[in-house]
Amino acid sequence: MSRARTGKPTKVLVYRHAGVTRTTHWINVLALSFLLLSGLQIFNAHPALYWGAKSVFAHPWLAMDPAERAGQPVGVTIIFGHQFTTTGLFGWSGKGQGEPRGFPAWATVPTYRDLADGRRWHFFFAWLFVINGFVYLAMSLITRHIQRDLWPKGWQLKPAHVWHEVVTHAQLKFPKGEEARTYNILQKGAYLGVILVLLPLMLGTGLTMSPGFDSAAPWLLDLFGGRQSARSIHFISAWLIVSFVIVHLVMVVASGTWNNIRSMVTGRYAIEVDTAAPAAPANDAAGEVA
Amino acid sequence: MSHETNRRGWLTAAGASVAGLWLAACDKITENPRSAAVLKSAEGLTRRAQRLVVDRKALAPEFPATAISPDFKPNGSTNPDDPDYVAQRDKGFADWRLVVDGLVERPLSLSLADLRKLPARTQITRHDCVEGWSSIGKWTGARLGPLLDQAGLKPTARYIVFHCADMLEETLDGTGQYYESLDLIDAYHPQTLLAYDMNDRPLPVPHGAPLRLRAERQLGYKQAKYVMRLEAVADFAHISRGNGGFWEDRGYEWYAGI
Known part of the structure; x- marks a missing residue:
């Protein structure tokens, strides 16, 4: 470090998100948006759940x-x-x-009532979502992104630590400096919950509604308690994903809108480090939270 | 304060107009033939993927008698007003005949009594409407495979078209007549029936008397009611609007396995 040790915090760009993570993130934004809007169109064909x-x-x-x-x-x-x-x-x-x-016109694709078109949109983006999801999972397991960055460390799971994180998050106080290099336990829990539970649940319950797929995998019906239960769980999970997205967006805004958006576009995330304790520059930090 | 309110109002209005434009764009994409074709391409992928993972003989789940729906919902036509159909119905379908023709070696004309003598199957299965609901019913009928063997399909036959008595939409060119089609994989599936009984009683009129199709691994609109004639064809491009079924002609998938 050639920079003078002033003791003042300095902004350092760290490489936070790998190319695969960034690409699949934005494809997922596109696919899930259309899946939601076309899904509500399909729901409208028989707006009742059993x-x-x-x-x-x-x-x-x-x-x-x-x-x-x-x-x-x-x-x-x-x-x-x-x-x-x-x-x-x-x-x-x-x-x-x-x-x-x-659901009202502004919440459906297309805006007018048309089940056939809603299904077209839904299954097109369902394929995009599934292929994108498998690329993300395969790459993240191979590069050990999930094991290294998302899987909670033992000390993070201690109740006292989890409670501390809950309290500081509720106060909208976010980790700074070195702590901001890695995901905290609430982020890990939320991301893993969506990636490993909610999104696979959407796929599983979606397939359970297929009479063709049911003949190949009747165990799906036992797993979800029947086709109408699968349709209900599909609907509930969709809204759980929507609630995740709302919290996610609130957190993005509260912890620095442009910094977060830049990190999901270019991969670079700015953290403030105390220059008295020099941090590795961006290229050395690559892979830390990528 | 008022500055802040204005700004917020402006932001809300801007957000709403962006969302409005976005949704209007989606409507345009839906209506544009080229982009509609892109969206439609997923159907072929779904059909191939399901044909790949689903064994051609894999059975649709069957249920115990206790699961039968007391409120099985009749959808689409529930009482056809075609004069020939009404005349047959009033005579209890006594002189009714099912015609089997097209690309077959031996065209058939079968009464209900003839159909009841053919190899039969009884199954309690779930009927899944494309709208999202499901009802469970017990069906007894002639298995389609042995019936087709009796007629003897010519090697060029690739699809079976089911011509129905009901006009579901009034059109000038007759394309409102209900019809459906299956490929030979589903036509020869062991659960594919021409059902004459529902829940141990002769098929009631709202559910398609005297004969309806059961193709259990597909959605409800495939289960053609009021079946009058089976036609074996090489392709269905020349029939009605050419997409292989009434709802298929109105934008729904020909392969209704999902």
């Missing part, structure tokens, strides 16, 4: 229905037997008089 193998039409656990109240059309959402009026959002929405539909 548990078990078959639909017991009188007892959905979730339904978004049109109804009439005082001569006016309204949207009614039923969750576990509780009714909510959701006109304009669920059950009845649209310009002018509106129309019966589960």
Whole structure:
């Protein structure tokens, strides 16, 4: 280090994300966005969910229905037997008089009701999502990205440490300096949960809804409790992924929007280091959190 | 404060218009034939992938009698108004005949009594509508494979087309008539039936009396009701709008395994 030791924090760019991680991340953003919007279009064809193998039409656990109240059309959402009026959002929405539909036009692709087109979008991006996911998993296992950067270290799992991280995150205080080089336990938990649980669950429950695939892998039906249960779990997991994305975006903004976006585009992430304790420059740090 | 409110209002408006433009763009992509073809390309991939991983004889799951749906939903046509069909229905399908023709060595004309003498199968299976719901029913019917062998398929036959009595959409050119088609893999699948009984009783009119197709590894729209004629063909490009089925002509996948 030729820089003078002032003791003041200095910004250093570390190489945080490998090319595969960055590429598959953005392809995933594209695929999951269209999967969600086209998935809501498909849901709208029969906006009700059931548990078990078959639909017991009188007892959905979730339904978004049109109804009439005082001569006016309204949207009614039923969750576990509780009714909510959701006109304009669920059950009845649209310009002018509106129309019966589960989710509103702005939440579906295409905006108008068309199951056939919704399915086209959904299966096209499902293939992109699956291929992209396998490339990410294979490469991340080969380069040991998952084992090295995402798998929690023993000391990170101690309850006191986890609680400390929860408290500091809730205060929106994020690790600085050397600590910011590696993922903390909450990041690891969230990323692993999405990568190894939620996303595979979407694929598994999606395939379980296929009558063709069911004949090859009937065990999927036992695993998820039947086709209608699989459809319900598919729906719930989709919203869990949406909640992950919301928290993820809040954290990106709270911990430095442009720094985070740059690191997912160019791979370089700025951390502040105390020059009294020199940090390795960017190229030496390659692979640290890549 | 008001500056902040303005800024926030402006940002919200900008965000909403970007989202609006984005969704409008998606509609345009959906309607553009070239981009629609790209989206459609996934169907071929799905069909090939499923044919690769699913054994051609793999059976659709079957269920115990206790699983039968008391509320099995009839969809599409539920009471065809075609005059010939109505006349047959009123006579209890006594003189009704199933015609088997096209690329066959021995064209057939079979009564319901003839069909009941053919090798039969009973199965309790799940009916999966493309809309997302499922109902479970018990079906008894003539296995399609032995019936086709009786007619003797010519070597050029590649698909079986199911012509139905119901007009599901009023069109000037007759393309609103319901029809479906299967390739020979699914036509000869052991669970592929021409069902004449549902839940131990003659098939009711809302569910396709007197005869409906059961092709259990595909979605509900493949399970043609009111089947009047089977036609063995080399391809189905000349039939109706050329996509192999009523819903296929309206944008749905010909291979309905997912």
